[in-house]
Amino acid sequence: MNRIALITGATSGIGEATAEVLAKNDFDLILTGRRKDRLEELQKKLNCETILLAFDIQDKEATEAAFISLPEKWKNIDVLINNAGLAVGMETIDQGNIDDWERMIDTNIKGLLYMTRLVSPIMVERRSGHIINLSSIAGKEAYAMGNVYCATKHAVEGLTRGMRIDLVKHGIKVSSVAPGAVETEFSMVRFKGNKSKADDVYKGFTPLFANDIAETVLFIVTRPAHVNIDDVLIMPTAQALSRVINREE
Ligand code: 8X3
Numbered sequence: 001m002n003r004i005a006l007i008t009g010a011t012s013g014i015g016e017a018t019a020e021v022l023a024k025n026d027f028d029l030i031l032t033g034r035r036k037d038r039l040e041e042l043q044k045k046l047n048c049e050t051i052l053l054a055f056d057i058q059d060k061e062a063t064e065a066a067f068i069s070l071p072e073k074w075k076n077i078d079v080l081i082n083n084a085g086l087a088v089g090m091e092t093i094d095q096g097n098i099d100d101w102e103r104m105i106d107t108n109i110k111g112l113l114y115m116t117r118l119v120s121p122i123m124v125e126r127r128s129g130h131i132i133n134l135s136s137i138a139g140k141e142a143y144a145m146g147n148v149y150c151a152t153k154h155a156v157e158g159l160t161r162g163m164r165i166d167l168v169k170h171g172i173k174v175s176s177v178a179p180g181a182v183e184t185e186f187s188m189v190r191f192k193g194n195k196s197k198a199d200d201v202y203k204g205f206t207p208l209f210a211n212d213i214a215e216t217v218l219f220i221v222t223r224p225a226h227v228n229i230d231d232v233l234i235m236p237t238a239q240a241l242s243r244v245i246n247r248e249e
Pocket of ligand 1: 146
C-alpha cells in the first residue's frame with residue numbers, strides 16, 4: 001500500500017517538484033495550494049492517487065475546513081511536507097512594508113503551525129509519521145534587507161527542533177531542509193513581478209533547481225525506520241553563504 005504525503009504549496013517550485021518525485025516512488029498525495037487550476041494541471045501529470053485541496057494556508061478556518069473535508073483514510077498522513085512559504089519585498093527594517101511582513105509571517109510560520117496542529121494529533125494516535133519543514137539558508141543566517149523573511153525561517157528552524165522534542169516519544173520523525181538559492185518563482189514573488197530583478201538573483205552561476213530539493217526530500221523519507229535526517233543544508237556549489245556567490249559563468 002502506498003504511503004500518503006501531504007504537500008503544502010504544491011502549485012509551483014519545490015512543492016510541485018516534490019509531488020512529481022514522490023508520485024513516482026510509491027506515495028499517494030494530498031496537494032494543497034491557493035491556485036486550483038495549477039493543482040489540477042499538476043494532478044494530470046501524476047501517476048498516483050491524489051486529492052486536491054485549494055485554500056489559502058494563511059486562513060486558519062479555511063485550512064481546518066480543508067483538512068476536515070478529507071475522506072477518513074486520507075487523514076492518516078504518513079508524511080507532512082510543510083513547504084508553503086514565500087518572501088515578499090526586500091527593504092531595510094525601517095522601510096519595510098507591514099503588509100508584506102504579515103504575509104510572510106502568516107504563511108511561513110502560522111500556516112505551517114495550522115497544518116501541523118491538524119495533522120500531528122493523528123500521527124501521535126497512530127504512533128507514526130514524518131514531518132518535513134522547508135527552511136532556508138535564511139533560517140541559518142541573516143542578510144541585508146532579509147530581516148523578516150530570515151526571521152520566519154529562523155522560526156521554522158526553532159519549530160523543527162521543538163516539534164522533534166515534543167514528538168520523539170510518539171515515534172514521529174521531524175526533519176528540516178534548508179536550501180540556498182533555488183531557481184523557482186521565489187524571486188518573482190519577492191520582487192513583486194519585477195522579472196529583471198528576479199533574473200539577476202540567478203545570474204552568472206548555476207543555482208539549485210526544485211528537483212534537487214525534491215530528491216533530497218525523497219532521500220529523507222526513504223530512510224529505514226530507525227534513521228532520521230534531522231537537518232539538511234543544501235547549497236549550490238557556487239554559493240558559500242546567502243550573499244557569497246561565485247558569479248563567473
Ligand atoms: C531562499 C534563499 O538566500 O534568498 O530561501 O534567502 S535566500
